[in-house]
Amino acid sequence: xxxxxxxxxxxxxxxxxxxxxxPTDMSMNIMELCKSYExxxxxxxGGMAMCATCQCYLESDHxxxxxxxxxxxxxDQAFFVKDNSRLGCQIHxxxxxxxxxxxxxxxx
Numbered sequence: 001x002x003x004x005x006x007x008x009x010x011x012x013x014x015x016x017x018x019x020x021x022x023p024t025d026m027s028m029n030i031m032e033l034c035k036s037y038e039x040x041x042x043x044x045x046g047g048m049a050m051c052a053t054c055q056c057y058l059e060s061d062h063x064x065x066x067x068x069x070x071x072x073x074x075x076d077q078a079f080f081v082k083d084n085s086r087l088g089c090q091i092h093x094x095x096x097x098x099x100x101x102x103x104x105x106x107x108x
Contacts, residue, residue: 006098011059012039013104022093030056030088030102041104047089052078054088055105062100064091079108 004025010018022033031054034041042053049070055078058064064086067075071090075081085105091097 006093006095008033008093008097009060009099009101010034010037010039010056011101011103013106024093024095026093028093030054030091030093032089033093034088034104039104040107041088043089045089049074049087049090052087052108055080055085056088056091056102057082057105058084058086058100059103060099060101062097064097078105080105 005021005023008020008022008030010020012018018037018039020033020037022028029047031041031043031047035043044053045051052074068090071087074087075085
């Protein structure tokens with residue numbers, strides 16, 4: 001694995017786990033990574049925190065940056081929201097999230 005690559009673990013809606021290699025030098029986020037691996041993440045708004053079609057659940061102990069107002073407002077309107085809900089488009093791929101485990105939220 002390249003120096004500028006981490007592993008992101010995504011659990012799809014069928015319960016299957018996918019260990020995805022994610023580049024830390026391309027300013028990508030989790031929603032874009034899932035789409036690049038053809039996982040069923042719509043990302044209808046293009047990563048603007050305006051649709052919640054990339055909602056996922058944080059299932060590991062990783063510390064993520066605080067949620068911004070846009071993300072919190074969108075999650076207030078989303079379906080299947082839990083305490084550990086995040087929008088994939090708001091989780092940037094950095095060395096700090098190496099090994100993170102995220103579960104895709106059900107489709108609304």
